Amino acid sequence: MARTKKVGITGRFGARYGRKAKRQVKKIEENMKKKHVCPKCDRPYVKRVSAGIWECKKCGTVFTGGAYVPETPMVKAASRNIKRLVGGN
Numbered sequence: 001m002a003r004t005k006k007v008g009i010t011g012r013f014g015a016r017y018g019r020k021a022k023r024q025v026k027k028i029e030e031n032m033k034k035k036h037v038c039p040k041c042d043r044p045y046v047k048r049v050s051a052g053i054w055e056c057k058k059c060g061t062v063f064t065g066g067a068y069v070p071e072t073p074m075v076k077a078a079s080r081n082i083k084r085l086v087g088g089n
C-alpha cells in the first residue's frame, strides 16, 4: 500500500511540470509576436535578428537576450522548461 502511494505522488508531479511547461511555451509564442521594448531608447522597435540576438530598429542597438524574447527572469525559467519538454519528447 505505502509503495503504491509513493509512485503515485511522483507521477502526479511529472504531469504537473509538463502542463506548466506547455503553458509557458504558449506564453513565449505569444510574446514572440509582440513588439519588444528597447532597453536603451525605451521604444517598441526591437526585432529578433536570430536566436538570442535582438536589434532596435529605432536607435540601432544590437543586444543579446533570450532565444525567443528579450531577456526577462520569466523567460529564463521558461526556456529551461522548453529544453526539458523537447528533451522528454
Ligand SMILES: [Zn+2]
Pocket: 038, 039, 040, 041, 042, 043, 056, 057, 058, 059, 060, 061
Ligand atoms: Zn532603441
